[in-house]
Amino acid sequence: MEAIVLAGGVGKRLLPLTQWRPKPYLPLAGKPLYMYAVEQIAMVRGLLDRAVMVAPPGHPTPPGPVPGWLAVVEQRGEGVEAGLSTALERLSGGEEIVVSFVGYLARPNTLVRHVLDYYSVTRYKLVLALAPVTRGGESFGFVDVDPSTGRVLGFSGDREEWMAGRGRVFAGVLAGDTEALEVLAGEGFVEGINSLARRGLVGSVVWPGEWLEIGYPCDLLEAPGLVIGAGAAVISSGARVARTSVIQGGVVVEEDAEVGEGAVILGPVYIGRGAVVGRNSVVGPGVVMEEDAVVGDLVSIEGAVLLERAEALGPARLRSVIVGDDGAIPPLSVAGGRGGCSVVAPKARLGPRATLEPGETYS
CATH class of the missing domain: 3.90.550.10 (Spore Coat Polysaccharide Biosynthesis Protein SpsA; Chain A)
Incomplete structure (x- = not known):
């Protein structure tokens, strides 16, 4: 064979x-x-x-x-x-x-x-x-x-x-x-x-x-349930997780990742090596943060994929969004709604107070 x-x-x-x-x-x-x-x-x-x-x-x-x-x-x-x-x-x-x-x-x-x-x-x-x-x-x-x-x-x-x-x-x-x-x-x-x-x-x-x-890009949003599942949280010994944070369900936190004070993580969620979740943010379900990705303070994010070094800065409310490598969503932005996902191209850095429409790609 x-x-x-x-x-x-x-x-x-x-x-x-x-x-x-x-x-x-x-x-x-x-x-x-x-x-x-x-x-x-x-x-x-x-x-x-x-x-x-x-x-x-x-x-x-x-x-x-x-x-x-x-x-x-x-x-x-x-x-x-x-x-x-x-x-x-x-x-x-x-x-x-x-x-x-x-x-x-x-x-x-x-x-x-x-x-x-x-x-x-x-x-x-x-x-x-x-x-x-x-x-x-x-x-x-x-x-x-x-x-x-x-x-x-x-x-x-x-x-x-x-x-x-x-x-x-x-x-x-x-x-x-x-x-x-x-x-x-x-x-x-x-x-x-x-x-x-x-x-x-x-x-x-x-x-x-x-x-x-x-x-297609939006297919990535359906992946967390298959690759992470709904089991117990798995937190690397090298991750830095604040005592006041809350982690529930199928959550994976990799080496050198950081979860800030008051953050709430609801699985299935993947937080990659070196990724950062800011203070008082709510992450999940269905969020994937690849290596060195950042969710800032006071961000509510669900059903989203942040590729390597991508940033979603707060305060912000984000749903059904994919951010390519080194892309960035600025504070006071909103994304989410019916009609598909929003895609931020690699290295694209949006202007302030962005409103991302479902089905649109931003470059």
Whole structure:
């Protein structure tokens, strides 16, 4: 058995958050997105002879740790087909290969094993994991399936068709033999699946757990519930947490983070290494603060993501907002409402008393 982690995409739909770094390297709760796909593969490490991760063109060195058992190779060309071709050239040509795409989140961490268990007892040349469309604005692709057998009848990468169907979507993991993957690499990902499906060679298995794809910026707001959960608080011994603060629910506070006097943190919340929550602020639920992010004094913030070194200064009232690396929201600002999230581009520093409208990007 061999494995591929496809991390070669740049994430154009995630712009402006991916303006200076590709999607697989975007942080989420303290680790880059590619690590979530790697962790799925790691659950079947004992079955693997070889594994390779395909890195984005021009970005051959991942920013975080990569397990020693996982080789990294830079993708040549664009698209899923190029990623598969690059990986297949690096692998030894084993008969069975499992592929984990970067960009989905699944809980528990057993989606890859779920697919392999089904693949091992069928005669399909290719098996796709499927998830119901329940949230998010993008999908790896809409899948038409015979409900009685699970056989895939067709696959579409067309977003409009997927939105109209609102049925099952490809959940970012597949297993197949080398010949099937060579068809996908040679004929095109969508075209290759449909070619095999017309011959009755593609099966599917539905993932029963939680699932989300990170396709657009607002999808990040749905991630805390999956990656943090609702368990007890986990506070690093190196964090500085004021005695008068209140921390409840699934809250993670990393090394060197600081929580000020009178602050209230209601999970699920992630407070990254070196991040700061000011005095008398209310944070959560659904807030992610990446490394060195700052929530100032007297800020009420909920359902928000602050990427590395981003700032939300108080007093302010903020809901459904994403702030890119080194971006800043000034004091006396307001964000939140129906109609989507507000996005502050990396390095954008807004003027005083800003009012951020849902669905708008500020640069």
